[in-house]
Amino acid sequence: MKCDDFLPALETGGLVQRLKARCHAARCRRCASQRAAFADAMQRWAVAEPLSPRAESLWRQAAGAAAARPGRGNAWKLATAGAIAAACLAVACLLAVSWHIHNSPIAGPQRIAAGNEIRRLGPVTVEEIDPSEGSAYLADEVRRLQVELKSLQQAIEKKSAQRQIAAALKRFGEPPSPAPE
Amino acid sequence: MSNSAWQREFLELLDAHGATLMAMLRRLCGNRQDAEDAFQDTALRVWRNLPSRPSLRNPRAWVMTIGYRAFLDARGRQKRHDSIQDPEDGRSGSPRQMAERAEEAERVQAAIVNLPEPIREVVVLHYCAGLSIRQTADAMNVAEGTVKSRLNSAINALRSVLQ
Numbered sequence: 001m002k003c004d005d006f007l008p009a010l011e012t013g014g015l016v017q018r019l020k021a022r023c024h025a026a027r028c029r030r031c032a033s034q035r036a037a038f039a040d041a042m043q044r045w046a047v048a049e050p051l052s053p054r055a056e057s058l059w060r061q062a063a064g065a066a067a068a069r070p071g072r073g074n075a076w077k078l079a080t081a082g083a084i085a086a087a088c089l090a091v092a093c094l095l096a097v098s099w100h101i102h103n104s105p106i107a108g109p110q111r112i113a114a115g116n117e118i119r120r121l122g123p124v125t126v127e128e129i130d131p132s133e134g135s136a137y138l139a140d141e142v143r144r145l146q147v148e149l150k151s152l153q154q155a156i157e158k159k160s161a162q163r164q165i166a167a168a169l170k171r172f173g174e175p176p177s178p179a180p181e
Numbered sequence: 182m183s184n185s186a187w188q189r190e191f192l193e194l195l196d197a198h199g200a201t202l203m204a205m206l207r208r209l210c211g212n213r214q215d216a217e218d219a220f221q222d223t224a225l226r227v228w229r230n231l232p233s234r235p236s237l238r239n240p241r242a243w244v245m246t247i248g249y250r251a252f253l254d255a256r257g258r259q260k261r262h263d264s265i266q267d268p269e270d271g272r273s274g275s276p277r278q279m280a281e282r283a284e285e286a287e288r289v290q291a292a293i294v295n296l297p298e299p300i301r302e303v304v305v306l307h308y309c310a311g312l313s314i315r316q317t318a319d320a321m322n323v324a325e326g327t328v329k330s331r332l333n334s335a336i337n338a339l340r341s342v343l344q
Contacts, residue, residue, distance in 0.1 A: 007336050007340055008336050011333075012329040037343045038336070038340065038343060041286070041289045041339070041343060044286055044289075045289050045290065045293065045308070046308045046311075048200040049203070051195075055199065055217060056195065058221040059199060060192070061221075062191075062221065062225045062228045063188055063224075
């Protein structure tokens with residue numbers, strides 16, 4: 001072992017290197033004295049002064065300042081997480097209620113045909129009608145109205161005929177017979 | 182474990198490692214004020230993490246690692262590098278011996294201060310805090326080989342001072 005490698009081998013080397021270094025120090029007085037000087041210098045440099053009363057009080061205060069019991073940091077984190085979760089839940093409930101209020105259908109015209117699509121755009125309910133379905137529905141309605149009009153015309157003609165018969169009988173002095181229902 | 186038992190263990194840590202912790206922080210921080218701030222921060226962290234401390238772990242390495250992390254956080258908040266004041270030592274012996282020791286201590290101190298920051302931290306953790314190479318590597322989150330390499334650089338620098 002070279003003298004230059006002695007101290008690094010002794011301080012940071014493995015088991016074998018440290019053993020070689022000690023053997024080298026047993027033979028080399030210069031390295032032995034260097035080792036002693038280095039150890040002495042580092043020991044004196046690293047010496048720890050007794051703690052000052054201020055430092056001791058800082059340490060003791062930590063126990064009182066942090067919490068009545070160690071590990072309170074975790075409890076604080078848990079409490080914070082719980083509060084955040086509760087706040088998130090409350091916001092979600094508010095959003096759900098708000099959405100429900102804004103999207104509930106308002107009173108408006110009834111659906112005019114089956115199968116038509118109803119879309120809700122905010123507070124307004126829009127009913128989309130298929131044009132083909134709409135025209136068929138209107139044609140049915142026209143036909144139904146025509147039938148109803150025809151029956152009404154027949155009823156009017158019947159009433160008119162009854163009135164004419166009653167007038168003729170009155171003119172000839174016979175009491176009118178009751179009109180058939 | 183009751184609160185008084187925690188406090189007793191907490192104060193035992195102070196008695197056993199408080200002085201070494203403060204010495205390490207003074208050498209890392211470079212001045213007494215920052216060292217005391219880091220010391221207080223370390224005390225708070227130790228108190229908070231006392232229940233989760235593994236029982237088989239070396240208490241000294243645990244406390245020193247927390248102290249080193251507190252120093253790193255403090256340094257991140259406030260970059261300040263004042264001159265390191267070496268603790269008083271070498272009071273025994275003749276006046277000539279004391280003078281020689283003081284002179285040598287100043288040379289060693291100056292050499293350590295002039296080391297690059299990562300190398301100086303390794304020297305402080307290993308020689309001042311008394312951490313092994315593996316514990317130093319764990320505290321600094323680096324490989325053991327990196328710690329050895331930095332220590333060798335420091336030894337070469339200090340050896341030239343001591344010759």
